[in-house]
Amino acid sequence: MVITRRAFKISRSIIAWLPNEVLFFIIAYAAHPELLSLCLTSRLMREISTRFLYRGVHLNTKKTLKLFLRVDRWCTSPPALSHVQKFLVKQDLKLAEAHVTQITRVVLLMTSLKHLLLYLAEPIEFHQLLQDGVFPNLVTFRYIVQPNTASAFIGFLHRHPTINNLTFASEESIQFPRRADSTYLKIYEGPNWGLSLFDVSGLTSVSLMWYSDGVDIDCCLSQLTEAKDLECIVILTSTTTPTEAEILAGISRHAPHVKVLRLRSLVAKQVGLSLEQAVEIQGHLHKFSALSTIELPAVDYNTEFRLDHDMQALKLWQDACKTISSATLNSIIWQSVNGEWYCANSGIKRLITMMKEGVLGPTFVLVPAFEF
Known part of the structure; x- marks a missing residue:
């Protein structure tokens, strides 16, 4: 160095x-x-x-935003902008309309841009950027779509078939005027209804957000049948329905070749997975041909755990699907080594040893780790 x-x-x-x-x-x-x-x-x-x-511009704070918005300085030095490959606005940074106008003016000069990340907690429209932006090398795009920018958003995607990693969100279901050109799309993260906008045959990873009750599982997941190279599915829900077993049933019908399956919830569950629910899930796992990792939603910090029940569930699942080697159950991460399951969370191995030695009973309150 x-x-x-x-x-x-x-x-x-x-x-x-x-x-x-x-x-x-x-x-x-x-x-x-x-x-x-x-x-x-x-x-x-x-x-x-x-x-x-100049390969990356990250607007993380108000100070960096203020420095960046010296538009005259940037515009008198276009060669510097031609080196920028990544432009990111931090998710919690608040922008005014005047900021958006100035940012758009500068970003349009970044002809070598590969990663454009405008996924803001407080959505604000970059309509002019969507309408006029042309970045021949763009591969990653993150954005929050508003109903009145739906047409410009689709137009932007159509001009950038090079995008292979797309994340978008919307507060409501939007009717788009046409499908997007998604020739090279490999990674999709967005609302479940957004899958219909793309040709999903090339996807290798998909993360679907389900924000309401009554999701038609088959209607949503049936589109993944065409994704023959799909390896990872993440389902993020904000409600109690559908259940984990119902989601697994749908995935086993339409994407049984998936290798990694993560079911997550925006709200931690108050009750851990019961042995009866584990048996219900087991009934669907035998249909998976290559599943190696399964993750179920986190539970509340104060939930009472039965590790003996959890280990029974894991053994049932592995009997049904021999390829499973990693699982997250009731917020605890488990790894299988030579057919035996071991807890992988830091600090929990000692508690399990104490339980086996009789220092702790089989039932105890455990504070789980939520950062995986």
């Missing part, structure tokens, strides 16, 4: 014998101050370092 105070000396020594491609690779890992120092050493080092100085 190039050290700032020795940048000039080292740059002269390595330029003599390292190809430009190797220099490029090494400098890619340099810190920001080091890149600035290298820019002062030679024209070659300046050209290489400049690419990395």
Whole structure:
């Protein structure tokens, strides 16, 4: 790694014998101050370092937003903008309409942009950006769609068939004027009704948000039948229905080849999975051909756990689906090694050992880990 105070000396020594491609690779890992120092050493080092100085723009705070909005400074230096590959606005950063106008003006000049992340907690419309933006290399796009920008949103996707990672959200179901061009789409995260906008045959990972009761499971999941390379499914719900067993039944019918299955809820459940519910789930697991990881929704901190019941459930599931090797049940992460299940959460292994030694009874209150 190039050290700032020795940048000039080292740059002269390595330029003599390292190809430009190797220099490029090494400098890619340099810190920001080091890149600035290298820019002062030679024209070659300046050209290489400049690419990395401007490769990402992250608006995380009001201060960074204020600095970025010096539009005149940016617009007098278009070559710098041509190096930007990632533009991100932090999710909780609040923007005014004037900010959006200025940001749009600058982002439109980022011709090499690959990742555009505008997924804000307080949705605000980037209508002009959606309408006029053209980024030939764009691969990742995150956005919150409003009903009156639906047409511009679809138009933006249609102009960018290179997108392979798409995340979008909407507070309500929206009627879009047409389907989107999704030739290279591999990863989709969004509302369940949004799947109908795309050709899903190339998907490898899908995360569906279900915000209301009465979701037609078969209608939603039947579209995944075409996704022959699908490996991961994440279902995020905000209600108590459908149940885990009902969701598993639908997935087993339409995507039995999936390898990773995660069921999550916006609200932690007050009651852990019972042994009876585990048996019901077992009835669907035998249909999966390659399932290795299964995750069920988290439970409330104060839930009483029965680890003996959980281990029974895991053994039942593995009997039904031999390929399962990892599971998250009642907020506890488990791993299977040579057919035996072990708790993978930090600090919980000791509690299980104490239980086996008789120090703790089979029933006790456990504080689970929610960060996986």
